Amino acid sequence: xxxxxxxxxxxxxxxxxxxxxIDKLAMLxxxxxxxxxMVWLAKKAFFGHVPFPVMHIDTExxxxxxxxxxxxxxxxxxxxxxADKCPPVEEVDPTLPPAARSAAxxxxxxxxxxxxxxFNGIIAxxxxxxxxxxxxxxxxxxxxxxxxxxxxxxxxxxxxxxxTDLPPGTHLRVHPLLHWTEMDIWRYIARENIPMVDLYFxxxxxxxxxxxxxxxxxxxxSTANTIEEIIIELEQTRAPERAGRAMDRETEDAxxxxxxxxYM
Amino acid sequence: xxxxxxxxxVVIVGHVxxxxxxxxxxxxxxxxxxxxxxxxxxxxxxxxxxxxxxxxFLMDAFQSERDQGITIDTAQIWFKTPKRDYTIIDxxxxxxxxxxxxxxxxxxxxxxxxxxxxxxxxxxSRTHAFLLNLLGIRQIIVIVNKMDLIDYSERTFxxxxxxxxxxxxxxxxxxxxxxxxxARDGDNLVHxxxxxxxxxxxxxxxxxxxFQSQGDLKALPLRFPIQDVYKFDDRRILSGRIVSGxxxxxxxxxxxxxxxxxxxxxxxxxxxxxxxEAGPGQSIGITTDEQLxxxxxxxxxxxxxxxxxxxxxxxxxxxxxxxxxxxxxxxRLRMQTRDVQVxxxxxxxxxxxxxxxxxxxxxxxxxxxxxxVLRSYALLxxxxxxxxxxxxxxxxxxGANIVAGGTISMRDYPDQRKLxxxxxxxxxxxxxxxxxxxxxSRNGHKGGVLxxxxxSGAGKSTIAMAVEQELFRRGFQTYVLDGDNVRRGxxxxxxxxxxxxxxxxxxxxxxxxxxxxxxxxxxxxxxxxYRSDRRRARAAAKDGFHEIYIKASxxxxxxxxxxxxxxxxxxxxxxxxxxxTAPYETPESPELTIDTDKLTIEESVAAVLEYVxxxxxxxx
Numbered sequence: 001x002x003x004x005x006x007x008x009x010x011x012x013x014x015x016x017x018x019x020x021x022i023d024k025l026a027m028l029x030x031x032x033x034x035x036x037x038m039v040w041l042a043k044k045a046f047f048g049h050v051p052f053p054v055m056h057i058d059t060e061x062x063x064x065x066x067x068x069x070x071x072x073x074x075x076x077x078x079x080x081x082x083a084d085k086c087p088p089v090e091e092v093d094p095t096l097p098p099a100a101r102s103a104a105x106x107x108x109x110x111x112x113x114x115x116x117x118x119f120n121g122i123i124a125x126x127x128x129x130x131x132x133x134x135x136x137x138x139x140x141x142x143x144x145x146x147x148x149x150x151x152x153x154x155x156x157x158x159x160x161x162x163x164t165d166l167p168p169g170t171h172l173r174v175h176p177l178l179h180w181t182e183m184d185i186w187r188y189i190a191r192e193n194i195p196m197v198d199l200y201f202x203x204x205x206x207x208x209x210x211x212x213x214x215x216x217x218x219x220x221x222s223t224a225n226t227i228e229e230i231i232i233e234l235e236q237t238r239a240p241e242r243a244g245r246a247m248d249r250e251t252e253d254a255x256x257x258x259x260x261x262x263y264m
Numbered sequence: 265x266x267x268x269x270x271x272x273x274v275v276i277v278g279h280v281x282x283x284x285x286x287x288x289x290x291x292x293x294x295x296x297x298x299x300x301x302x303x304x305x306x307x308x309x310x311x312x313x314x315x316x317x318x319x320x321f322l323m324d325a326f327q328s329e330r331d332q333g334i335t336i337d338t339a340q341i342w343f344k345t346p347k348r349d350y351t352i353i354d355x356x357x358x359x360x361x362x363x364x365x366x367x368x369x370x371x372x373x374x375x376x377x378x379x380x381x382x383x384x385x386x387x388x389s390r391t392h393a394f395l396l397n398l399l400g401i402r403q404i405i406v407i408v409n410k411m412d413l414i415d416y417s418e419r420t421f422x423x424x425x426x427x428x429x430x431x432x433x434x435x436x437x438x439x440x441x442x443x444x445x446x447a448r449d450g451d452n453l454v455h456x457x458x459x460x461x462x463x464x465x466x467x468x469x470x471x472x473x474x475f476q477s478q479g480d481l482k483a484l485p486l487r488f489p490i491q492d493v494y495k496f497d498d499r500r501i502l503s504g505r506i507v508s509g510x511x512x513x514x515x516x517x518x519x520x521x522x523x524x525x526x527x528x529x530x531x532x533x534x535x536x537x538x539x540x541e542a543g544p545g546q547s548i549g550i551t552t553d554e555q556l557x558x559x560x561x562x563x564x565x566x567x568x569x570x571x572x573x574x575x576x577x578x579x580x581x582x583x584x585x586x587x588x589x590x591x592x593x594x595x596r597l598r599m600q601t602r603d604v605q606v607x608x609x610x611x612x613x614x615x616x617x618x619x620x621x622x623x624x625x626x627x628x629x630x631x632x633x634x635x636x637v638l639r640s641y642a643l644l645x646x647x648x649x650x651x652x653x654x655x656x657x658x659x660x661x662x663g664a665n666i667v668a669g670g671t672i673s674m675r676d677y678p679d680q681r682k683l684x685x686x687x688x689x690x691x692x693x694x695x696x697x698x699x700x701x702x703x704x705s706r707n708g709h710k711g712g713v714l715x716x717x718x719x720s721g722a723g724k725s726t727i728a729m730a731v732e733q734e735l736f737r738r739g740f741q742t743y744v745l746d747g748d749n750v751r752r753g754x755x756x757x758x759x760x761x762x763x764x765x766x767x768x769x770x771x772x773x774x775x776x777x778x779x780x781x782x783x784x785x786x787x788x789x790x791x792x793x794y795r796s797d798r799r800r801a802r803a804a805a806k807d808g809f810h811e812i813y814i815k816a817s818x819x820x821x822x823x824x825x826x827x828x829x830x831x832x833x834x835x836x837x838x839x840x841x842x843x844x845t846a847p848y849e850t851p852e853s854p855e856l857t858i859d860t861d862k863l864t865i866e867e868s869v870a871a872v873l874e875y876v877x878x879x880x881x882x883x884x
Binding site for chain 1 (some may be wrong): 270271349366367370371490494496499501503504532533534535543545546549560584636657659661663664665666669722776883
């Protein structure tokens with residue numbers, strides 16, 4: 001087995017554990033590269049089926065290309081799609097800086113969806129290498145009633161034995177891509193030929209490296225318009241992946257606050 | 265293509281001041297793994313601040329970048345050789361060491377252990393080695409660093425090597441390489457050392473490159489734990505990840521512990537051609553020729569190389585919970601995908617890896633290493649960790665959290681597979697024409713089994729023979745099945761191995777049940793040290809089974825030693841002697857206990873007779 005085979009086998013194992021251990025399970029689908037890889041891995045794990053709802057928490061501020069992608073592949077991949085809309089921004093914690101507040105809308109939308117459908121497990125496509133706070137995550141990570149996360153006192157997780165039991169009043173976040181890097185994701189997309197939103201590929205010297213809401217995501221300078229060129233670009237760059245995400249960097253602890261409150 | 269490259273995870277352990285950061289910095293540089301300009305950048309920084317350059321600064325620089333979320337992975341850093349990529353896992357020392365080390369290092373496939381040549385082997389080095397062994401990391405390189413401080417002396421190196429190798433040997437580790445090095449100057453890391461030309465066994469990198477990234481899992485017997493069973497469409501797919509060995513279409517598989525057998529019809533795949541075979545680490549799904557009822561938790565193997573089946577084993581574990589482990593407490597045992605309740609039958613000892621010493625204890629505290637005996641009601645399929653470290657390990661959960669991890673030893677305990685495997689099929693019980701009531705009516709008493717259990721020398725045979733004599737005198741139909749007598753005939757083909765001892769008891773249990781069914785009161789006098797064996801005997805005789813614990817302390821029995829067996833066991837002439845070198849599991853709730861430390865033979869016999877009178881009389 002090569003490196004990608006091993007990553008794939010590990011993610012498949014995690015998805016199957018989640019499906020076996022958690023009765024009301026859903027997968028978050030942000031329409032970005034990571035969550036497309038995640039849906040693909042689910043189809044691998046379950047032999048062509050995705051046996052739980054795939055949930056797009058809709059801020060109604062995504063790029064039109066993303067909505068088109070969603071509608072096409074929800075059908076093609078036979079997904080059981082939930083696409084509920086987020087509450088208005090006025091309902092979100094006003095002490096957060098503006099971009100983070102906008103992102104926190106999604107957290108609130110997620111929390112409401114969890115309540116509405118009584119989910120007790122949410123599969124999310126975060127990766128350790130994306131952001132320092134995410135690096136402290138576990139594969140199976142319990143959340144309090146309002147979704148909060150205490151990263152300072154986490155249970156040990158080793159030998160691929162995950163803490164799959166739910167203390168009362170909590171739900172589990174499951175992270176099947178935690179051990180992947182951005183480079184792994186693109187190499188896997190190339191190998192498997194997984195469809196992607198066009199925005200990742202350069203047009204007029206710009207491309208999106210990470211996709212979020214239109215108003216808080218910015219493109220980078222790039223001429224990479226094939227997967228292979230993106231991989232070459234990544235091999236050379238020293239800029240962090242989420243540099244184009246405004247909410248991460250407004251204040252030093254903005255992302256940590258978002259995460260602690262239940263952001264993905 | 266670059267994405268076909270292999271990746272191996274390596275953990276580095278050793279004292280902070282034995283040169284860990286220096287070695288990693290140097291390794292990065294010498295393998296050409298540093299980002300462009302990095303070295304110059306750090307050299308310039310040192311000049312600016314007027315301090316001498318240190319390789320360890322590279323690590324510091326990586327650390328601060330990691331804190332800003334820039335470098336690739338947080339707990340891990342990477343370097344490359346022509347053969348493959350390596351991830352280095354830093355195992356932090358000091359406090360909370362065990363929890364950190366297992367969460368970080370448990371996935372490592374190889375370890376580098378660093379020793380300072382000028383200081384020799386120290387306590388932490390021993391503790392590290394012990395934990396690596398417990399974690400199952402078997403590909404190990406020992407680097408004896410700072411050889412410049414001992415003038416590159418081959419003799420001193422050999423002395424340090426001999427001392428450490430001896431220690432490692434005692435805890436069951438054989439290091440693959442012991443290499444003298446000067447990490448600061450790069451001697452024997454990537455390039456061979458000119459200054460230690462006497463050393464001919466290669467470099468750190470050649471040693472690492474010689475390791476296998478899947479260890480030896482491919483060569484081990486097949487272990488394929490079933491994770492789930494899918495019926496999304498017309499296929500019924502058994503899914504799971506192969507732990508060891510290979511599986512091929514057409515293979516006959518044995519599922520344990522249910523002992524069912526079926527053939528592999530297909531290996532399924534999505535968006536790819538269905539493979540003909542699969543190996544360790546692969547998450548697969550299979551269909552079988554027969555539709556067996558198989559659940560999550562079963563382990564598929566080949567028939568000839570099946571795992572051990574048992575409901576009791578020795579575990580050596582590290583305890584992680586703030587709440588101590590105590591005897592009699594119940595936890596959830598997880599082994600691969602199996603999940604069952606276990607009880608801590610005994611805490612045998614707390615282990616001190618530094619002194620290689622054990623001490624008895626009533627409880628196991630956080631971060632302690634302990635030897636325990638765990639017992640489940642359900643039958644388990646497992647391996648001794650010596651045979652397969654993956655299926656030879658387990659974790660314990662308490663509530664929602666994992667509280668311990670450990671390895672399995674099956675010393676003294678038999679494989680119960682044969683005992684639970686029914687080979688005779690197509691057999692229907694034939695009804696007798698004489699009813700049980702008729703037998704009771706003629707005999708004036710019920711039939712049944714008085715199952716004596718206890719240590720050798722506790723008085724089982726003596727009391728049994730006296731009870732038989734007195735019951736006979738009083739008109740009871742009775743007979744004694746005695747250990748030595750049965751072994752002269754019925755069981756003369758059985759040895760004293762744990763498996764044959766279990767079979768010995770199984771046969772006696774079945775024969776006793778037949779005697780009881782015929783209306784007799786049969787007295788058996790066997791040590792029968794294992795609860796699982798006695799439980800089977802009870803199942804055979806059903807309501808007619810009466811467990812009588814002939815109790816005496818080991819000291820008393822050893823003093824009596826009627827057959828001189830204890831003396832021979834102590835001298836080592838008899839291996840595996842119950843109470844001395846093999847366990848005796850005391851009955852949990854016997855129908856009657858006869859304490860021969862306190863009672864005379866006459867009193868003991870009287871107590872049994874009183875019990876029989878009360879229990880077996882026609883109208884009782």
